Structure formats: structure tokens, C-alpha cells
Amino acid sequence: MNPVAARQSGFTLIEILVVVLVVSILMGVVVSSFTGVDREQSLRGYCERLALKIEFARDKALQANREWGVYIDADGVRFAEFDEINGEWVQRVEKPFAPEAYDTALRFEVELEEIPGALAASTEQLEGDDEDLPNIVLFSSGETTPFEITIQPEEWQTAPWLLHSDGFTRTVVERGDDV
Numbered sequence: 001m002n003p004v005a006a007r008q009s010g011f012t013l014i015e016i017l018v019v020v021l022v023v024s025i026l027m028g029v030v031v032s033s034f035t036g037v038d039r040e041q042s043l044r045g046y047c048e049r050l051a052l053k054i055e056f057a058r059d060k061a062l063q064a065n066r067e068w069g070v071y072i073d074a075d076g077v078r079f080a081e082f083d084e085i086n087g088e089w090v091q092r093v094e095k096p097f098a099p100e101a102y103d104t105a106l107r108f109e110v111e112l113e114e115i116p117g118a119l120a121a122s123t124e125q126l127e128g129d130d131e132d133l134p135n136i137v138l139f140s141s142g143e144t145t146p147f148e149i150t151i152q153p154e155e156w157q158t159a160p161w162l163l164h165s166d167g168f169t170r171t172v173v174e175r176g177d178d179v
Contacts, residue, residue, distance in 0.1 A: 039104075040158065044173075046102055047151055047161040050077060051171040053096055054138070054163070061138040068092075069134025072108050072149060076100065080134060089132060105154040110135045113146035113167070143167050150176065 054070060057079050061068040067082040069089055079097040080089040093099070112135070136145045146167040152160040160176040 039153075039156065042103070043151070043153060043158075043161065046100070047163060047173050049100070051163050051173045053079070054136070054171045056096060058138045058142065058144060061140050062142045065140045067140055068138040070136040070138065072110050072135045074108075076102070076106075077108070089134060107152045107154055109150040109152075111148045111150070112136070
């Protein structure tokens with residue numbers, strides 16, 4: 001066999017290094033593009049879990065014949081059950097109602113549909129002591145306060161997620177239109 005032909009049949013070290021460099025650059029681009037998708041999937045999962053928790057609390061209220069409440073503030077979402085004996089809302093911290101931390105800061109906006117007469121009467125009776133009232137009440141009859149929750153991450157721009165119910169139907173999770 002010709003010694004020159006035998007030497008040219010393999011790859012040189014430089015050729016192998018160039019291929020490894022190109023493959024690593026391509027892998028870096030692919031992985032960095034999936035990071036945004038991963039954040040969006042995580043946010044979607046959080047919103048869907050929250051909707052399921054609201055529905056589970058609604059079922060608990062119906063089964064136990066007691067009112068439940070959902071508090072939504074800058075710290076996140078909390079669930080409470082109304083204690084009729086003491087006349088106060090008692091926070092529920094057992095699973096699945098334990099407050100769930102999210103890895104980035106989220107902005108929550110709650111919009112409630114006004115119920116003529118009922119909302120005004122309860123506000124007048126409490127005379128401004130509405131800090132103890134939950135944003136959303138899950139009644140023992142199976143109904144809820146009609147609501148729409150908008151969830152928007154603060155660290156990146158994306159369309160918000162909406163959780164809403166008309167008070168009778170299940171909580172629906174949808175993607176908002178705005179970016």
C-alpha cells in the first residue's frame with residue numbers, strides 16, 4: 001500500500017476540532033432558543049394548576065357546605081375557609097392549597113363582576129374592613145364570584161394568561177391577546 005494514500009484516508013486533528021466547534025455552536029443556539037419556550041410552558045403549567053386548585057376548592061366548599069375564599073395579592077394566591085363559629089377566614093396551608101412559589105415575579109390583576117345589591121350591601125356592613133375578605137368567594141352552593149384573573153410575568157414580555165369564570169361554569173385558562 002502506498003504510504004501517502006494511507007495517511008490521507010483519516011481525519012486530521014484540525015478537521016475534528018472544527019467539526020466539534022461547529023456542533024457546539026449549533027447546540028448553544030438550539031438550547032438558548034428553547035429557554036424561552038421552557039419559561040412559557042412553566043407559566044402555562046402554573047396557571048393551569050391554579051385553575052385546578054380553584055376548582056378543587058370549589059368542590060371542597062360544596063362537599064363541606066362551607067364557603068371558601070381565594071386571596072390574590074402581590075405575594076401570590078392563598079386559599080381560606082370561612083369559620084362560622086369564630087366568624088373569620090382561616091387560611092388553608094395543606095396540600096394542594098399551600099401557597100405555591102413561582103420562580104419569577106408575577107403580576108396578578110383581579111377583575112370581579114359586580115353583583116347588583118350583594119356587593120354593595122356587604123361593603124356597607126363591613127364599613128371598610130374589607131382587608132379580611134377574599135377576592136373570590138367560592139360558595140357552598142357551588143357558585144363563585146364571577147372573576148377574571150390576569151397573570152403576567154414581570155421579567156419578560158409575553159401575552160398574559162387569563163383565568164376566568166362566570167360564577168357557574170368551571171374556571172377556564174386562556175392566553176390573552178396583549179403582549
